[in-house]
Amino acid sequence: MHIHILGICGTFMGGVAALAREAGHTVTGCDAGVYPPMSDQLRALGIELIEGFGTEQLSLQPDMYVVGNVVSRQHLEDGTPKFPLMEAILDQGLPYTSGPQWLSEHVLQGRHVLAVAGTHGKTTTTSMLAWILECTGLTPGFLVGGVPLDFGVSARLGQQATGQERPLFVIEADEYDTAFFDKRSKFVHYRPRTAVLNNLEFDHADIFADLAAIERQFHHLIRTVPASGRVVFNGIEQALVRVLHQGCWSEQRSFGAAVSDFTAEGVHHAFDVMQQGKKVGRVEWALSGEHNQLNALAAIAAAEHVGVSPAVAAEALGRFHNVKRRMELCGSVAGIAVYDDFAHHPTAIRTTLDGLRQRVGQQQRILAVFEPRSNTMKLGTMKAQLPWSLKEADLAFCHTAGLDWNAAQALTDLGEAAFTSDNVDTVVAQVMEHVRPGDQIVCMSNGGFAGIHGKLLAALQYKFATA
Known part of the structure; x- marks a missing residue:
């Protein structure tokens, strides 16, 4: 399949491009002011990048146009469209889809998806979880909204399906909307079996009227988790408690609060991991801050759902090197x-x-x-x-x-x-x-x-x- 990605230099869409290329698809793309670091990574993968959103790109004749949420129906002051390529796609009835939808249908299908959502800490926690699974030989696929220092890339396919086994895929689950034609949060497309709800507060004031509107989207995510799945949530966050009270049909594991399933004892750079009051592991690392301690507990609780013991997960985090642009x-x-x-x-x-x-x-x-x-x-x-x-x-x-x-x-x-x-x-x-x-x-x-x-x-x- 040949896909042409509109808005390819964004972190998420660049990750989709890398996954598609690794899967053997032909990938081209365009963006305004094609810019590094994603442009450098994509060119290194042999992906052709085009400056701007001009209609001449129709000559590429891809099988599918994959549209990033940077694209809109906006017109400039002189009445010309800001994204003429998108207008031509609509006028000619050409096939198009969103990045999350394409990812769901062509990469995530048949996998055990572990999705990490939250206002803060998504990138770091996703990277932690992927690293834990990597250290235990599970070779997960992943898509992260940054570049984990331990992997050096933001996305990879990971282990492929064999027999009845569901290969693992760890994904940063963003609550921002999917595309101009799909105003649902990106994460509703991912259908996770393990969902992490790291925290939740008001953000994205350009598309959400209030916190309740975001809580509604988070509950839409919970609705997609099967009964055999697990929802890992921050017990400190009242907004998440409200989300869960709207209904949850899966196994739940909490972290952070004093009465949670997973808690921590000790300073942030060296602490014991407690599971229902019993020590099950210890993390000693170079990271600092209570937020990273909570991120670690979330990753450990999620990894346990796919068979990784908290002790093994904690030991792996001792060798974790964080993400670029995180301190x-x-x-x-x-x-x-x-x-x-x-x-x-x-x-x-x-x-x-x-x-x-x-x-x-x-x-x-x-x-x-x-x-x-x-x-x-x-x-x-x-x-x-x-x-x-x-x-x-x-x-x-x-x-x-x-x-x-x-x-x-x-x-x-x-x-x-x-x-x-x-x-x-x-x-x-x-x-x-x-x-x-x-x-x-x-x-x-x-x-x-x-x-x-x-x-x-x-x-x-x-x-x-x-x-």
Whole structure:
């Protein structure tokens, strides 16, 4: 089959492309501003990438157009369509489908799917679970919304079906909508036998009216889990409790809360795994923060459902190396570390900074450099939470380009510790004016942040190495 993917450079659609190519399909694709790292990965796989969404691509004559949710029916001010290729596909009645639907029909069918959902921690927990299964020789397939350092790729097919055996596939289960023609959450297409509900709070204000609307989608996911399946959920989260109270027909395992099936005892970088009050394993690793401890419990509970003992899973996590862009160290100069992190929701920002504070203590300063880039943050829906999210930062630097609300006003509670600018180079200059040896600089964005990490390291080298 020849598939042509519209919006191929997104993390999810790029993963679909890689899986299709590995399965032997012919894959081509297009995107606006074809960009790395996904463009580099796809070209390395021999996948042809085309810039833009022009109608000349109809000449490729694929068997199926696979449409990413970046594509819409939007028209520009002059009346021309923003995605002319999609308009031509509709006009000519050509075959098209969504990425999740194609994945469901051509990759996930006949597999034991382990799906990891939640507002935060999906990528990390999915990577943990895939790594546990890999360490036990189960060779899972996976699709992760990032690049796990232990695998070096975001997606692979894994072990193929043999006889009656169901090969395993671990997938990051996103609640964002599927496509412009399918407004259901992506994850309803995955039909998991093991579903992880990591946490749940309001997000994606551009498509969801309130938290209840997201809870409804999560319950749609639960409805697809068979009676022989397992739902693993965070017992601390009241929103998830409400979701389960709407009905659950599968085995349940909780984690996190004091009375949960799986709990942890000890500090975040070295803790005992407790199952119904009995020690069943121990995790010792380089990761920090309560959030990663909870992620670990979720992964251990999910792995148990496919036969991996908690003790074996805990030992495997001791060799886990996290995911790119999750507190990834970019470099250091004069004892000043520069980290890259994907955090963009206020809760994720707070969690990232809390984890770093626990690691470095009060002796080192934390400089938070961030941009409110997600659709929800651009709308200003959660601007009031920003001062709370930055509580552990000694100084905060906000890149304000593209915002329709006043970031400086939103950060007023931080007083002289907050700085704003709509220019990345100015943000770098602001940081250079205040940085001191030993500081920890955390750059947080769900985008490329205009290469600010490299710019900071170059500026630090100039300021301190040439001083």
